[in-house]
Amino acid sequence: MEKRATIKDVAEAAGVGVATVSRVLSGGSASPRTRERVLAVAAQLDYRPSALGRNLRQRRTGGMGLLVPDLTDTFYAQFAEGVLACARSAGEPVVLGSTGGDPEQEAELIGMLLEQSVDRLIAVPSGDEDTWAPAVRAGMTVVFADRLPARPFSEDDDPAAAAVNDLMLLDGLAAPPPAAHRPPELPSVLADDRAGIRTAVRYLRGLGHRRIAFLGGPGHDRRVAAFREAVGAPVDEELVVFGTGSRDSAYAAASGLFQSRPDLSAVVAGGNVLGEAAVLAARELDLRVPRDVSLVMYDDVPWAELCSPPLTVIAQPGRDMGYRAAELVLRSGGRRARSVVLPTELIIRGSCGPHR
Amino acid sequence: MEKRATIKDVAEAAGVGVATVSRVLSGGSASPRTRERVLAVAAQLDYRPSALGRNLRQRRTGGMGLLVPDLTDTFYAQFAEGVLACARSAGEPVVLGSTGGDPEQEAELIGMLLEQSVDRLIAVPSGDEDTWAPAVRAGMTVVFADRLPARPFSEDDDPAAAAVNDLMLLDGLAAPPPAAHRPPELPSVLADDRAGIRTAVRYLRGLGHRRIAFLGGPGHDRRVAAFREAVGAPVDEELVVFGTGSRDSAYAAASGLFQSRPDLSAVVAGGNVLGEAAVLAARELDLRVPRDVSLVMYDDVPWAELCSPPLTVIAQPGRDMGYRAAELVLRSGGRRARSVVLPTELIIRGSCGPHR
DNA sequence: AACCATGATGGAATCGTTTCCATGGAGAAG
DNA sequence: CTTCTCCATGGAAACGATTCCATCATGGTT
Numbered sequence: 001m002e003k004r005a006t007i008k009d010v011a012e013a014a015g016v017g018v019a020t021v022s023r024v025l026s027g028g029s030a031s032p033r034t035r036e037r038v039l040a041v042a043a044q045l046d047y048r049p050s051a052l053g054r055n056l057r058q059r060r061t062g063g064m065g066l067l068v069p070d071l072t073d074t075f076y077a078q079f080a081e082g083v084l085a086c087a088r089s090a091g092e093p094v095v096l097g098s099t100g101g102d103p104e105q106e107a108e109l110i111g112m113l114l115e116q117s118v119d120r121l122i123a124v125p126s127g128d129e130d131t132w133a134p135a136v137r138a139g140m141t142v143v144f145a146d147r148l149p150a151r152p153f154s155e156d157d158d159p160a161a162a163a164v165n166d167l168m169l170l171d172g173l174a175a176p177p178p179a180a181h182r183p184p185e186l187p188s189v190l191a192d193d194r195a196g197i198r199t200a201v202r203y204l205r206g207l208g209h210r211r212i213a214f215l216g217g218p219g220h221d222r223r224v225a226a227f228r229e230a231v232g233a234p235v236d237e238e239l240v241v242f243g244t245g246s247r248d249s250a251y252a253a254a255s256g257l258f259q260s261r262p263d264l265s266a267v268v269a270g271g272n273v274l275g276e277a278a279v280l281a282a283r284e285l286d287l288r289v290p291r292d293v294s295l296v297m298y299d300d301v302p303w304a305e306l307c308s309p310p311l312t313v314i315a316q317p318g319r320d321m322g323y324r325a326a327e328l329v330l331r332s333g334g335r336r337a338r339s340v341v342l343p344t345e346l347i348i349r350g351s352c353g354p355h356r
Numbered sequence: 357m358e359k360r361a362t363i364k365d366v367a368e369a370a371g372v373g374v375a376t377v378s379r380v381l382s383g384g385s386a387s388p389r390t391r392e393r394v395l396a397v398a399a400q401l402d403y404r405p406s407a408l409g410r411n412l413r414q415r416r417t418g419g420m421g422l423l424v425p426d427l428t429d430t431f432y433a434q435f436a437e438g439v440l441a442c443a444r445s446a447g448e449p450v451v452l453g454s455t456g457g458d459p460e461q462e463a464e465l466i467g468m469l470l471e472q473s474v475d476r477l478i479a480v481p482s483g484d485e486d487t488w489a490p491a492v493r494a495g496m497t498v499v500f501a502d503r504l505p506a507r508p509f510s511e512d513d514d515p516a517a518a519a520v521n522d523l524m525l526l527d528g529l530a531a532p533p534p535a536a537h538r539p540p541e542l543p544s545v546l547a548d549d550r551a552g553i554r555t556a557v558r559y560l561r562g563l564g565h566r567r568i569a570f571l572g573g574p575g576h577d578r579r580v581a582a583f584r585e586a587v588g589a590p591v592d593e594e595l596v597v598f599g600t601g602s603r604d605s606a607y608a609a610a611s612g613l614f615q616s617r618p619d620l621s622a623v624v625a626g627g628n629v630l631g632e633a634a635v636l637a638a639r640e641l642d643l644r645v646p647r648d649v650s651l652v653m654y655d656d657v658p659w660a661e662l663c664s665p666p667l668t669v670i671a672q673p674g675r676d677m678g679y680r681a682a683e684l685v686l687r688s689g690g691r692r693a694r695s696v697v698l699p700t701e702l703i704i705r706g707s708c709g710p711h712r
Numbered sequence: 713a714a715c716c717a718t719g720a721t722g723g724a725a726t727c728g729t730t731t732c733c734a735t736g737g738a739g740a741a742g
Numbered sequence: 743c744t745t746c747t748c749c750a751t752g753g754a755a756a757c758g759a760t761t762c763c764a765t766c767a768t769g770g771t772t
Binding site for chain 4: 367372373374375376379385386387390409411412413414415
């Protein structure tokens, strides 16, 4: 339990002032002669500047926060790995929180990060914009990933319209809404849900499917909107069902869907937890995939190949998304960073067949 | 971007000294009268003490570090969720690092945590005891989970014997080795690998299997030792193969095993990544599970049920292990905490059949 | 020769908290 | 009434870094 050398120790041992040591170590100006000596002494004392002192002085903690709903959702695990990879190569710490998809826990974690003076945050948001207001007000650099926070409810605001609006924004087709009082859009890293869903729906259509269901979870607003758009015409509302995020509720939703609508012939699962539930529920009800029902799952995960038949999926680059998000939040020391939309890919395996 | 109120602001507004404010907020003694006023003012100013100042003063960062090899390994994701759950309920931050199973990266991350003055660390170690020496020397409270760091190589030290030794320790059957110069054992949270493997091997034996292979990964020393012990007699060394931790190498190991020893009738996979590889390799080689080969996988993960047939697994309570580890590292503010060994459970599904 | 610009250097202030210590007042015991 | 004790209280010193600013030396210019 030896105590670490401080900058003062180095200064004394090198016969210089602490200011000089600090400058040498952080790349300020110094004569080659002193620089060399300071460096030598620092190495010899095994000196490592304490982040504590620095953080206090600069009134900010280095590194970044990372908030995801659930690490056991493989997509978020991949995403987190991407963030960690970038942070590691930058030598920055990552403070992780898992929200369980609960806005309240999310708010608490934001509070905790504020207390820690973590001023950079990557988040897969669960709460709405009100939840995020404190973070933004405190001047945090926030990068959202995978989804955007919902708008808080207000009577002149229609959630469905809002989601469609987000889609339009992605395409640059529409100007931002009359954002007079709304906070400026924060940078984000999203997958191209619209194209992904559209491709999947078209693929199923091409196989002859007409009654296609969507199995969604929290935060899948944009995906549902894209689904509605891709299906076109009035969507059969019974074919759009939601789970709350837990595996149990996903299973219940899937099972309920299959039972209430035996006439459906294809399902698009909005995420891998939903996909898992769909496979399980189908098996439980003796529905054969893809003979009785075709299945496309959002997210490519290692176990998609293990199923039999292996699952046809809409792959989004989880790891890349994480890496990009971390880059954004680090680099954007300047100002507003541009948002990023990454492409998805339909990977055809064996869980979709022709409509019978 | 408002700036936060400091303790000084509160002191002035309440007409008391900063020391008093600090005492009130951290539960020291104060007259009810002032306590009330300070609390009121603090609430009104929305004051939250900055962790920065406190950390510097106490020369330590709160919270804990968490080092795992790979979050996309579902077991580690479950484990991390457990740690996060405990940390969240304690209001403590968690600094996460993913080592990729690489001792070098692990060492770097330890260095980073040291720099941050994080003095509590939960780790699934990849490096050996030498890798961990700096952390211990610096006085960190370290809790290992899932496995223990390997002993560094020395000629009078036999790794196999060491692993067996660890097993004995678990049972409390043997006194610790002559640890004269060895650091004292650190607290840890482990699953009862020995019993788990033993149960699985006996189960396979009971089904008539005689040529049982073990498919291991890094850090599975204790599991291999348990396997050897459970199989008894001289083990056919060709039936014990290892991957390096990546999915590719796991697949290669599994595939190689199946090809080189078509006579084997059962496989115990030492972890879920290995199990995944085994399923994939078996399918690729047209081996039917469980007709041609029976499979037991260490780790219960949601997708084990999705396989067809669903996988028979040795479940270890990943989430609980994480929660317990976090409790240990937090509560053991005192001194050496006792290690914990949690039970495993053989969950019989459909991947094992009688030997033909 | 006097002066100025430049660059290296160290002292000291600062960040926000906790904690040590001295002070002062009130109540109890003599 | 005096003295002793105890407790609430506030001032000030840490903690370890960064950074402002004044100082000093050096070398070039007029």
